Amino acid sequence: MMSVEPGMGVSVIVQAFAVVGIGGLGSIGGAALGCIVVGIARAAAVQLFPEIELFVIYALMVAVLLWRPQGLFGAIELRKI
């Protein structure tokens, strides 16, 4: 539940960026899974370790990108010569 205000997009856009990064570009299933992962991680952090509540989304994104540079379900691009 959110209130409507002119700057409301700002709070969503970076999280959306993180979700897509985790799920993988171009993958709808990946985005759906990314949403759940980010949402649960954030909620769990608020409950268990409130200090890292803001931190956890980005840490998760860094961890996923290090493990799979194209995100969880992103297609691996072939480089052309």
Added chain:
Amino acid sequence: MIETAPRSSLPLAAVAAALAALAVLPLFLSDWIVFLIALALAKGAVVLGVVMLLRGGLISFGHALYFAIGAYTVGFLANRFGVGEALVALPLAIVISAVVAAALGLLLARFRGIYFAMLSLALSMILYTVLIKFYDLSGGTDGLSVRGFALAGMTPAHPGLAQYYLVLVLTAAVVYVGGRFLASPLGYLMQAVRYNEIRIEYLGASASHAILASYVVSGAVSGLGGALTAYLVGHVSPEFAFWVYSGDFVFVAVLGGTGSVFAPLVGSVAFEFVKNYALKFSPHTWQLTLGVFLLLVIYFQPQGLWSLLTRWRARPR
């Protein structure tokens, strides 16, 4: 590799004239305009860092990271250790930024395109959250105030003016170093990275090496810009690491253009002035004014404001 000067480099006379004009400016203009120019030049150094990577086709959406590292180095020294000496804080800011950039660059050099942008964004947001949450260390959302500015052991009677000249000299140095770097074989390699990376590898050069080196130089330059901004503004806050700042830097880079090392400074000065005058003349709709200005520039000058000048020079006479 044949070394040639970048095509868009200015004649030395024009550079000297511009520097001289900036140097005598405080005699004629009021304090707040001088402050605005100094702020624009300091931020322009960060934009130059962004442009260095843009030439390789890499969009760093997290350069606020180095901006904040530089600014907080100054903030910590001044606020926690009582060291307001610029000749201590500024080199330290450069070194710390470069070390962090080297460590993160090893990681980032593996990524391209949107993933490079996202990872750099995530890293800067991590610093942002750390700065907010560790209240005892960083002052939390209050930030740190920067007190006791001193230059070479002296406390200037007119700190604003001293800082203006400090910024002017250091920005000139940054532009010189940036120009030398972009004209070096490594700098040219970055342009090749944008077009075709595999061919670089076939030529026997390393794309990752070029990206890493550019990233370290870019981070160091941005850290210096952040440190200078901290002295000018007199206060550092976690917003310095927030992605909106990174977005502004990328935006100003596009606004100025990537054709020359001077373009980021031109873009930055134009951005700050339009923003301030928009605030002055239309306080309720200044975002609208700024947005319309940026849209017009991007629509009519997709190569950035700098291309106005190069087009004028290229015109047959």
